[in-house]
Amino acid sequence: MRGNKVLSRVAVIVACAVYVAASATAYGQEFPSRNMRLIVNVPAGGLTDALARLVGHGLNEKWGKPVIVENLVGANSTLAARAVTRANADGHTLFVTADAPFTATPFLVKDLNFSLAEFTPLAAICRLVPVFAVKASLGVKTLKDFIALAKSKPGALSYASQGVGTFGHLGMEDFKQRAGIDMVHVPYRGGAPALEGLLRGDVAALIVNYSTVAQYEQSGDLVILAAADDRRSNLRPDIPTAMEQGVAGFSVSTWFGIFGPAGMSPDLVAKIRDGVEAALASEKSAEYFKANSCERVKATPQQFNELIAADAKHWGGLIKTIGLQIE
Secondary structure, three states: OOHHHHHHHHHHHHHHHHHHHHHHHHHHHHHHOEEEEEEEEEOOHHHHHHHHHHHHHHHHHHHHHHHHHHHHOHHHHHHHHHHHHOOOOOOOOOEEEEEEHHHHHHHEOOOOOOOOHHEEEEEEEEEOOOEEEEEHHHOOOOHHHHHHHHHHOOOOOOEEEEEOOOOOOOHHHHHHHHHOOOOOEEEEOHHHHHHHHHOOOOOEEEEHHHHHHHHHOOOOOOOEEEEOOOOOOOOOOOOEEOOOOOOOOOOOOOEEEEEEOOOOOOOHHHHHHHHHHHHHHHHHHHHHHHHEEEEOOOOOOHHHHHHHHHHHHHHHHHHEEEEEEEE
């Protein structure tokens, strides 16, 4: 009798274990089980927001669950970041962002209220095609000509940026050091005002995404002197890099990626990566990338982590050298 009771208890325990395992498997297969949230740290209408909506559309088509893009702006990306780090690590709340919150902002902002350790890097989306553009009336045709002009007039030339701490600002500060020139920084509140300043001739130069200035190069208002990346762009292979023109080691890397809360399971990470890759491989994504001079970044999880680490080292070193800090 006692033996039968023991066997009965064992049977119940085994049955419960099988049920739990089956439930866990089913849960994993059912992801996503509800609406997904893609948190963005910039206002609606910008490139990051557009990329989030592009990915969200692809995920919705693949999995049949609504994907909601939420714009949480402010506090040096802390509002958006915290919304993700406080979420369950079940893949339903993700962070879509440019690289800065994990590569430059930690060095720019004292006591930043979040860190990469609180996230799971999931996938890179794409990278910009940064170029070095100048006003045509400046009269220079090559990057070497520009450097010679700047050296002949120390501190007389100025450059625009999309704001303090942006890729246009940090990239140009890096360029100044490597080229051995002195220029005045004129920060604007966003890319559009910075471009307007360059077109008016208020400033001499700007590092900017290629699609932003392409029409003004065609009209003859601006001259693109160099690709600001470490390689020529597939979109404009005729434009030589700054390194090819003698500015050793100069490269501006600006990319976008997707992150989840820390502690996500490997299986869940793999499933989300597959969904994102499918979304980015669509014809709609390809058309958007071409129109906005973005290039896909195909990277394994290890390569993505290495990219983040390398850019953090690069920008962190520069920021410390120039002593830059923002509130």
